[in-house]
Amino acid sequence: MSEARIGKPDAEGRIEVYAPPERVFALITDLDVLAEVSKDFTGFRWLDGATAVEPGARFRGRNQRGVRTWNTTSTVAELVPGQRFVFDVTAVGSTPVARWEYVLEPLPEGCRVTERTWERRPGWLRFVGGLASGVWHRAAANELCIAVTLRNLKARAEAETAAASASVEVDATADAAFALITDLDRISACAEEWQSGAWLDGGSATVLGSRFRGRNASRELSWETVSTVRESVPGTLFTFDVHDGDIPVSRWNYRIEPSGRGVRVTESVWDRRPEEYKPVSTKTTGVVDRAGANQRNIKATLRRVKAELEKA
Known part of the structure; x- marks a missing residue:
């Protein structure tokens, strides 16, 4: 689903990374690494026999902010190797929570990584989510999370090269x-x-x-x-x-x-x-x-x- 069809992202950030796009993409799609560089996302386990990031693969994500923890289920929606990784997040059954997207653009020396998210929760789940996570201003919190994640990703990728x-x-x-x-x-x-x-x-x-x-x-x-x-x-x-x-x-x-x-x-x-x-x-x-x-x-x-x- 394109950005034009789902509207403007609620939070977005980008950073230039001095590392090959294929290597940065490999780090982003390694969910163990993504959990290491992320702010709230702390771990995961595969569901339904999935073993790697591919379209339709599902995983249970563990999240933590301070002493509060919560789980979500994510499904890989789009995957274009070296360029684009998108997953949809749900909770409380199959209630939509968010869509997250990573886009990589090659540069003469390295690549530009854009991370963005769209809020998809119904009103009642926003209230429940606020209680679970302690976050009542999700867009602002996501802007901070994206900034931290991209900064950590940059450090990890550049250190390797x-x-x-x-x-x-x-x-x-x-x-x-x-x-x-x-x-x-x-x-x-x-x-x-x-x-x-x-x-x-x-x-x-x-x-x-x-x-x-x-x-x-x-x-x-x-x-x-x-x-x-x-x-x-x-x-x-x-x-x-x-x-x-x-x-x-x-x-x-x-x-x-x-x-x-x-x-x-x-x-x-x-x-x-x-x-x-x-x-x-x-x-x-x-x-x-x-x-x-x-x-x-x-x-x-x-x-x-x-x-x-x-x-x-």
């Missing part, structure tokens, strides 16, 4: 961690190859598209690159793409998540170099095993980030 990545637990606030990571002087002081950076054209870390020049060194060799801010969510996320002239080199990402007494900071990098450029890069930097070097450098950087944030 990174060329190098590591995390560290830090006894600090998310704002303090973000402030350090986006301060070019402070973060370059923590880095291995990156020696210094300077914003270009009045740019800043919180303005998408802002550029900065980075000065790098490894052993006796030194080189410069220009980076462009691609994602910046204060206290949560900072991503930039590195170029040598017009040639893409890498994408770097810092992700900050609540953890224990403080936060978990994850630094990841993706190699974007064209094959024909790699020999030039190796000669410029003296680094043959770029993935291995980046893994070591990330670990060293994060150790210094932790020390800097916790020294107070």
Whole structure:
């Protein structure tokens, strides 16, 4: 059933993911993974002998919000591999609750994921649902759930495709961690190859598209690159793409998540170099095993980030 036939969604969100659409789709249609990245959906079991997501397959979903729990039954309504996954939710017999849809659109580097839902409950079930879930403003709650789910999905998918990545637990606030990571002087002081950076054209870390020049060194060799801010969510996320002239080199990402007494900071990098450029890069930097070097450098950087944030 198309959106035109069932009306405008009651809640919707979208996010760009730096991972192949087929891999992201595989994560979305793995219901164990979907339960891990979702806010309220916590688990499921297949019904009627179903074993995988396919049209007509049914599953019982477990949901939780605070101390409240409730179950629903879902039926896969549409499945277009790599592009679209739709399921209808029912409760109290076969009373309609909602329709949920995931749509993936390929991008030059990764894909855009859209998650949306339509409210389908009759009035009496909205009252019962409010009692069961504690949610009386379902559209607003679903907007939040979608935002959390997409953010977690992005983190999961991108972590799997990174060329190098590591995390560290830090006894600090998310704002303090973000402030350090986006301060070019402070973060370059923590880095291995990156020696210094300077914003270009009045740019800043919180303005998408802002550029900065980075000065790098490894052993006796030194080189410069220009980076462009691609994602910046204060206290949560900072991503930039590195170029040598017009040639893409890498994408770097810092992700900050609540953890224990403080936060978990994850630094990841993706190699974007064209094959024909790699020999030039190796000669410029003296680094043959770029993935291995980046893994070591990330670990060293994060150790210094932790020390800097916790020294107070």
